[in-house]
Amino acid sequence: MDNKLHYFHYLQFLLLLSSSCFSLVAFSWISPYNENKNYEGSSDLVNLEYHMGPVLSSPIKLYIIWYGNWNPSHQATIRDFLNSFSSSYAPHPSVADWWRTIRLYTDQTGQNISTISLSGEFFDFKYSQGKYLSRLSVQYVIKNAVRSYPKALPLNYKNGVYLVLTSYDVQVQEFCRAVCGFHYFTFPSILGVTVPYAWVGYSGKQCPGFCAYPFAWPKNSGKPPPSTINGGNSLMGAPNGDPGVDGMISVIAHELAEVSSNPLVNAWYAGNDPIAPTEIADLCLGVYGTGAGGGFVGQVYKDSWGNGFNLHGVKGRKFLVQWVWNPLRKRCFGPNAMD
Helix, strand or coil, X not given: CCCCCCCHHHHHHHHXXXXXXXXXXXXXXXXXXXXXXXXXXXXXXXXXXXXXXXXXXCCEEEEEEEECCCCHHHHHHHXXXXXXXXXXXXXXXXXXXXXXXXXXXXXXXXXXXXCEEEEEEEEECCCCCCCEECHHHHHHHHHHHHHCCCCCCCCCCXXXXXXXXXXXXXXXXXXXXXXXXXXXXXXXXXXXXXXXXXXXXXXXXXXXXXXXXXXXXXXXXXXXXXXXXXHHXXXXXXXXXXXXXXXXXXXXXXXXXXXXXXXXXXXXXXCCCCCCCECCCHHHXXXXXXXXXXXXXXXXXXXXXXXXXXXXXXXXXXXXXXXXXXXXXXXXXXXXXXX
């Protein structure tokens, strides 16, 4: 559920699976991203189970809530990424190709997760809930967005998902210390209905090494590896020019995958604790290409400036997005896989 770069709660489990798809980015530096060591292969030790809850099987309408003071160029990058989910024009491997793995997950009736499309935006530039948000107050941000006059978002409880994105100057509970994003569902006592939502914060100013990895080096992790560029501050060039927003892209993808496959926290996850489930993207955190795991991000592409990416999007955009667990292959997988 939470996009964690530090796996303190699962350390023993991760060590057991050192030959599978996990990557302990907080504890080991990641080598140059063109290394080829096949550590992301299938594993029967991962006990991903279906717990009989719903998945988002109706066409998903995604609504963005821009909270705070946003750079228009950053908004354009994120908007293009989200529009790429429903585009058939980007070359392979594309963002739409990546979503096809998410669509392999089904509910108890055999209905697959559906398509996703950007369907509305709301701009909360007045910080309606202040500059510090608790997890609960994120729901009040959504409440404000669907009740504001005259340009409110629709309250779509049938097939809507709300994505709250906070700007560089907004602090969120546990942000940069334990999480980079999370998903949950709204309480009827606050919003009147239950709808799935996700939150992701811009980390470019607050904690790029924690939430924008591998575009920035984590603090308190020793010296960066010799392969770093830009004076040793970056491991990999950001394909859209900003480590904070390029890091957000992968976190957004992570949370959208999990809110679709586990919207009420009773569908697809591993482990026995629904309060802290290990979900389909948690299983592959740090894996971006073939050969990932054991300290490697895997094989990804380089653009003409040497920036790393693994997916194509609309308008010629390029993105670096983590892989997710493929239920048929029983391994971490992405459309840029070379095996």
